[in-house]
Amino acid sequence: GTAKKLEAVLKDVPGCADLSTEQMLGQPILQIAIKQDQIARYGIPAQKLLDIIESLGSKEVGLVMEGQLRFPLTIRLPDQFRSSPEEIANILVAAPNGERVPLSRVADIRMVDGPRLISREWSQRRITLQCNVRGRDVGSFVADAQAKINAAVKIPEGYRLEWGGQFENMQRAQKRLTLVVPLAMLLIVGMLYLSFRTKFDTLVTFISVPFACIGGIYGLVWREMPLSISAAVGFITLSGISVLNGMVLVSAIREARKTGMSLGDAIKYACDDCLRTIIMTALVASVGFVPMAISSGAGAEVQRPLATVVIGGVMTSTLFTVIVLPVCYSLFGGWFQKPRKEEVVLESHATASAGLSAASH
Numbered sequence: 001g002t003a004k005k006l007e008a009v010l011k012d013v014p015g016c017a018d019l020s021t022e023q024m025l026g027q028p029i030l031q032i033a034i035k036q037d038q039i040a041r042y043g044i045p046a047q048k049l050l051d052i053i054e055s056l057g058s059k060e061v062g063l064v065m066e067g068q069l070r071f072p073l074t075i076r077l078p079d080q081f082r083s084s085p086e087e088i089a090n091i092l093v094a095a096p097n098g099e100r101v102p103l104s105r106v107a108d109i110r111m112v113d114g115p116r117l118i119s120r121e122w123s124q125r126r127i128t129l130q131c132n133v134r135g136r137d138v139g140s141f142v143a144d145a146q147a148k149i150n151a152a153v154k155i156p157e158g159y160r161l162e163w164g165g166q167f168e169n170m171q172r173a174q175k176r177l178t179l180v181v182p183l184a185m186l187l188i189v190g191m192l193y194l195s196f197r198t199k200f201d202t203l204v205t206f207i208s209v210p211f212a213c214i215g216g217i218y219g220l221v222w223r224e225m226p227l228s229i230s231a232a233v234g235f236i237t238l239s240g241i242s243v244l245n246g247m248v249l250v251s252a253i254r255e256a257r258k259t260g261m262s263l264g265d266a267i268k269y270a271c272d273d274c275l276r277t278i279i280m281t282a283l284v285a286s287v288g289f290v291p292m293a294i295s296s297g298a299g300a301e302v303q304r305p306l307a308t309v310v311i312g313g314v315m316t317s318t319l320f321t322v323i324v325l326p327v328c329y330s331l332f333g334g335w336f337q338k339p340r341k342e343e344v345v346l347e348s349h350a351t352a353s354a355g356l357s358a359a360s361h
Helices: 002-011 036-042 046-054 085-089 138-152 166-196 199-206 208-222 229-258 263-293 300-336 341-360
Strands: 016-021 025-034 059-066 069-075 092-094 100-102 107-115 129-133
Touching (some): 085 107, 166 229, 199 229, 199 300, 208 229
Antiparallel strands (some): 059 069, 092 100
């Protein structure tokens, strides 16, 4: 019924492969239905027929006791009377008037296909349709399948559809990522602030994360890959990698400023000194993920999106660190950065000591 209709719709969804429906029927069952009008005609009690039918298998009629042990006493018709439906139909039933009536006159006897098994989950009956998805992602396949099923199949009242397997795992992972991603971003910002102790340095370093995400998205689009769970994990990994180069450059600028260099000179010095380190860091991160990005064996559907996001994001993050970050630092660094209190105190002490030495002379 409904399962066959769903199977017919799923066959037409692009990407569906190895579709199968759980086999429910196929168990041969001997069905015997009493003819109420005929047993009334012959005056045969219905219980008498039920006793004969039950004795085809085994009917318990008493107990055999041996000391404290009890054994059920069962009876069964001889094999020649129950070897086939025809033989069962020829069993003679005695009527109250002494007439012997074949069982086939007072009952319908036939072989039918019954349920081979009845699957249940949480005390509710279910039937399972299974398929593999090839050539596309699971999320878009399920979306197309749901749209076609809603348009072509009317689900009877009391029935419901549940999508399981990898799609269920993906939905569960998406719910976890809604908590993990913001938490990871907050941790990155917190660690940056603990390292620099200034809001400006923390912000200008963290801006590399959006730039890295842009590269990851372009990488997925270029390779025609969906935004899967593994790709989302790649973005979390990329967020940590992209911050490293920015931290190297910003730390170098801060160290140069402590030696007394002007802001412009400190930026030029830091860029010249850290360029090789930044490029080598990007190359190591990119080249290390190349085997995953081009893999085609088992688990490739998980490895390729993750590696593609990291490689594309590292490229744009490196460009940001080399080009955009120095420009932002030169434009806004002088506005936001103020000398610390301890530096002002040291300068005042140095001025005072210089004045005393001049007075002594």
